[in-house]
Every structure is written in structure tokens, then in C-alpha cells.
Amino acid sequence: MSKKYHRKDFLKLALLTNAAIYAKPIQSFAENFLPKDILLSDKNVDYFKKGDPQYEILRSGFNKRIDKYPAIIALCKNTQGVVEAMAYAVKANLAVTVKSGGHCMEGFSCNNGGMVINLSLLSTVEWVNNETIKVGPGCTLSKLYDSILPKGKIIPGGSCGGVGIGGLTLGGGYGLLSRQFGLACDSLVGVTMVDGKGVVRYSSNDKELLWACRGGGNGNFGVITEMTFRVHKAPATLQSMRFKAFNVNAERANKILETWFTLSAKLPKSCFSAYVLNGKTVYILLTNTEKYSGDALNFIQSITTITDKVTRNLPQPIAKALKVFYGQKGPVAFKNASAGLYKDFTEIKNFIPKVLAKVIATPRMIYQVNTLGGNIQLPELATTAAFPHRASTYFSELQTYWEDPKKAAQLMESFETVQKIFQDNGITTQYRNYPDINFKHWDKLYYGDNYRRLQTIKNIYDPQNIIRSEQSIQPA
Numbered sequence: 001m002s003k004k005y006h007r008k009d010f011l012k013l014a015l016l017t018n019a020a021i022y023a024k025p026i027q028s029f030a031e032n033f034l035p036k037d038i039l040l041s042d043k044n045v046d047y048f049k050k051g052d053p054q055y056e057i058l059r060s061g062f063n064k065r066i067d068k069y070p071a072i073i074a075l076c077k078n079t080q081g082v083v084e085a086m087a088y089a090v091k092a093n094l095a096v097t098v099k100s101g102g103h104c105m106e107g108f109s110c111n112n113g114g115m116v117i118n119l120s121l122l123s124t125v126e127w128v129n130n131e132t133i134k135v136g137p138g139c140t141l142s143k144l145y146d147s148i149l150p151k152g153k154i155i156p157g158g159s160c161g162g163v164g165i166g167g168l169t170l171g172g173g174y175g176l177l178s179r180q181f182g183l184a185c186d187s188l189v190g191v192t193m194v195d196g197k198g199v200v201r202y203s204s205n206d207k208e209l210l211w212a213c214r215g216g217g218n219g220n221f222g223v224i225t226e227m228t229f230r231v232h233k234a235p236a237t238l239q240s241m242r243f244k245a246f247n248v249n250a251e252r253a254n255k256i257l258e259t260w261f262t263l264s265a266k267l268p269k270s271c272f273s274a275y276v277l278n279g280k281t282v283y284i285l286l287t288n289t290e291k292y293s294g295d296a297l298n299f300i301q302s303i304t305t306i307t308d309k310v311t312r313n314l315p316q317p318i319a320k321a322l323k324v325f326y327g328q329k330g331p332v333a334f335k336n337a338s339a340g341l342y343k344d345f346t347e348i349k350n351f352i353p354k355v356l357a358k359v360i361a362t363p364r365m366i367y368q369v370n371t372l373g374g375n376i377q378l379p380e381l382a383t384t385a386a387f388p389h390r391a392s393t394y395f396s397e398l399q400t401y402w403e404d405p406k407k408a409a410q411l412m413e414s415f416e417t418v419q420k421i422f423q424d425n426g427i428t429t430q431y432r433n434y435p436d437i438n439f440k441h442w443d444k445l446y447y448g449d450n451y452r453r454l455q456t457i458k459n460i461y462d463p464q465n466i467i468r469s470e471q472s473i474q475p476a
Contacts, residue, residue, distance in 0.1 A: 045081030047088075048073045058118055059110060061099075062162070064333040065408070066107030070097075070116045077121050079192060079200060079225040086198040086223065089115045089466060096196075096467045098219045100137040101164025105336045106437045108219060108469035109167065117223050119166060127151075128228065132189070135227050137166025142326055149319040154234035156181040161326030169227065170218035171433035172387045174395065176272045176287050176325070179374025181232050185214035186381055190228035195221065196462025212457045215387025217432045217446065220454070220473040221461040235270075235289035238321035239314065241300065243307040245282040250357035256282050256306055257352065257369070261345035263302055265393065266295040269374040273299070276368045277359050282307070289318070333408065334401035335415050337436035339367065340427035341392035351425040355418055362400070362414045364407075369396040388448035389429055397434055435471055442471050452476070 048055045049072055058073045071094060074085035089096045095114035100122075102109055110116055122136030125147040133153075135144060142161030148154060158168055158175040165184075173184025181187070191203045191213050201222065203210035212221060245256060260275045267273060270290040276283040284303055288296060304310050315321075342348060348355075359367045373393040382390055389395075398418055400411045416438065423440075430436070430445040443451045455476040458465075465475055 044078055045074050045076045045085050047085075048075065059116065060331065061102035061104065061107055061110060062331050063105060063107060064331045065335065066110065068107060068110040068112050070111050071113050072115045073118055074115055075118045075121060076225075079194065082117060082119075082194040082223050082225050083198050083200060085115065085117050086194055086196070086466070089117075090196075090198060090464075094466075096223075097469050098166075098223050098467065100166030100218075101140060101162060101168075103160070103163050103167060104435070105334075106435050106470070108435065108471060111469065119164070119223070119225070122225055131231060133229050133231055135165055135229060137164060137224050137227060139165050141165060141168065142323075145319065145322060148231060149234055149322075152234050153231040154181075154318070155184060155187045155229050155231055157184050159322065159325035161323070162329065165227065166224055167218045168433065170213055170216070170224065172215040172389075172431065173433070174370070174372065174376070176238070176322070177235075177289070178376055179267075179269045179272060179371060180235075180289065182375045182378065182381065183215070183385075183387060185385055185387060186376075187229045187232070188214055188227060189230050191224050192226035193222040193224050193461070196464060196466040201461065208457055209461070211384065212386050212454055214385030215432070216450070216454050216457075217473065219467060219469050221458055222467065235318050237289065237315035238318050239288050239292075239312075239316070240321070240324070241286045241313070242311040243284040243286075243303050244309045244311075245307040246309075247280050248277075248282050248360070249280075250353050250360055253277055253282055253356045253360065254353050256284075257356070258345050258349075259302065259306055260284060260369075261394070263295075263299045264371050265344065265373075267299060267371065268294070268296055271296055271299075272371055274368055274370045276366060277356060278366045279363050280360055332401055333403070333405070334399060335412060336397060336399035336434065337419070337439075338430040338434035339396040339398040339419070340422055341372070341389045341429040341431060342369075342394045342396065343392055344394075347427075348425075351421055354421050358414065358418050358421075362411070364402060364411060365398070365400045365414060365418075367396070367398055367418075369394050386447070386450050386454060388446075388450050389431070392429060395431055397431075437470060439471075443473075446471075447473075 076082045076085055095111055096117055097109055097111045098117050099109035100119045120138040123139040124136050126134040128134055141157045141163050144165055156175055156177040169184040169188055193201045195201050257275055264273045270288050272287045274285045359365045372395050377390050400415050402408055402411055432446040439445055454473050458473045459475050463475055
């Protein structure tokens, strides 16, 4: 019998690439490429090629569907290690991709025939003062929360415990607490970066660099080796409720969705909600860091009347409650992509019944809509961060997964059929952290009017386009 994945288990699978098994590094191989003024030392970076025991572990990512073979993997131990690795890549004319947690849904943190700069060892959390922390980009969300929650502090990250804070933040970074505290990138106040020329840069010397790192995507301008965040006072508790409607048809799924849009638009900032259609089951999640009152109580009462089962959990200490969403460890084969950001239901009303019908008819396909809004939409943030989608109040995603490789082609075909429905109906905004290799005009979809400004920053820090992937920002 095949294993049935729950929503939280599927998206929250953690990566196993932070293992500390070291093969003999190929330092002598790298010496042929490095300039003489670059000191090569295994104190800073180890290099691995195909055939080394660690190579297979280090090249693997969260998505088993992605299978890439870089020529060299540079496992860096500090900023100087990244400087040395970049000098190696420039001298050897190798394209560079950057891997912190390896959760990119299209595998843009790996490549074929180039160099992968692996930052999994850069995972420390250091307190600067009571309100500020410095974090390595390879630090996982679970490790970060374990470090700061005991002191009553938090940053608004996602919910998947195995995700690296680097990739999460640089693309925007939303989660259960974003309506209350903003995106993860909104709490980012400084970065250290090695650019495409191997030069160490600091955002304290360039406000444009910090702007770009707040939602301008990862793997574009340089390799971030250190991130400074402003922390927030953590809520004491988090309570969750789950509503389910079983054996739905497209008409009922659509009515629930429309009602959910109407009710969720009035939720307080302390609440997060998601509508999930998984096969013939509608699942609605509601979380709250405060007491339920007013519009939140109305949401609960109204959703209860249109669903079949309600599960109410007691308020839990925030550290314990977040762990519920961390999920299992281990990679999985899947396809997951952004399905558009919306302001309200009217943007999808005319065509969403077709989407829901296709999802219901396709086992192992999921359509989900999550609440944004709240403090993500603070007007002042629009000018301080490259994230371009603050006017949208909802973010949606489409996903499918499989254990049997023989089912992959059929599921991918159904996935692309649904995507075409969105494309044909004018959905023109997508979230960079949920990319799709088949998106046309991805530059406009991900970055909107900010793309040209981001290209200017690319020209400064990586004019030769050394750091690149299939959908990285191109020099102007």
C-alpha cells in the first residue's frame, strides 16, 4: 500500500544534506585553478567531485525529481572559504549556484557541470544584542527557532523545519506569523556577501544591496555568508483549528473557497489561514497567537457550518506549536509551484471551477491558497524591499507528488494542464520561492517592475554572470 502524505508532511520534509561525513578533499585539484595570491586551505573550504563519498550527499536536494551533477562541490566553512571557492570558479570558468538548505523546488541550488557552493556548515546563530542576531544562511529554521525562542524572540520565517534561512529570506519568506510581523526579509537588516568577482561586500556600504536581498531572490548577485536580523517578541502561544469537508465535488469546493475568501479577508493580523483542496477533501487551517474574538469567531462559526468536521487544539507554547508543522525528514519526488498571488476571489472567480474539478479528478494533486496581508502590506515596506507583491492578500500554490516513478509523467501532464488554465486567464504574479522552470516571462512574474533595478545591481556585483541558474537575474 502506498503511503499517503498529509499536507504538512509533504511540504515540510527536511533535507539530509547537512551530514558531517568528510571524504578526502580534492585540494590539489583546485590548486591548478586558483590564482597564486589566493591561499588554499582546508580550514576554509573542502572540494568534492563525482566519486567522492560525500559528493552524492552534498549534491542531493529536497526534491528527488531533480537530478544534477556539478563538476565541483565547494563545502565552505566561512566567508574566506567562499572567497576561495569563487576565485576557483572564476579561474576555471565554472557557473556557480548557491545552496543553503537545498529546498529550491526546481533545483536551482544545484547545476550540471559547474560549481555548487554549499553553505550548510555556515549555520551559527550569534546574539549581537537583545534585539539583533547574526545567522549563517545554512541555519535551518528549526535550529534558528531552537536558538531564539527560549529567549522569547522570533523572526517570521516559514514552517518547514529543514529549510535554510538563506534561501527562505532572500526570496521573501512568508509563514504562519507573517501577517503579524511581516515577511522574513522585512526583518533582515544586514548581509555579508561574496560577489561574483570574489570580493567581500557589506550591505552597510550599499543600501541598494540590502534592498535587493529583501525579496530579490537568491543565487543572483553573490553568495550571502552572514545575515543580520532584527528579532521580535515571540507570542506566548499558538492555537490551531482544522476544518474538513469530505467527498466534495467542484461546485461545493468552489462555494467553500468563495466563502473562505470573504471570511479570511477580515481575520485579525494574529491569524493565518489556508484553504487546501487535496483530491476530494477540502481542508482549512486556522492559526491564532491571540484569543479568538470578533471576526475570528465569526470565521470559525461560518466555516463550521459549511464543513463536516472540526478539530480544535488547545493553545500551545509557541515553540511546541511550531514543531507540529516541521514535518518528517527526507526528500520526496514532487512538483510544486506558485499558482499566483491574488487580491481577492474576483481575480479567479471565472475560471477556478475548472481548476478545482481537475484537482478533484487527479489523486495526489493539491491546490492551496494562503493568507498574506496584515503587516506584509505596510506602505513603508514597499520602498525598502525588492519583494514586489505586497498589494496581494493571498498566495496560491499547486503541487503533486509520487512514490512510483511510473506515475510521474501523467501527474506532470495534469499539473501543466492546470497551470495553463491560470496562464490563459491572465495570472501575472508568481512567488520567487515557489518557481517553475516552465514559467514564461518569469522575470516579470517574480519581480514585476523591480527587475530592471535588480539587473543594475547584478551589473555591479556579478557583471560576468558567474552566479547563475536557469532563472537567475541576468546582467542588463
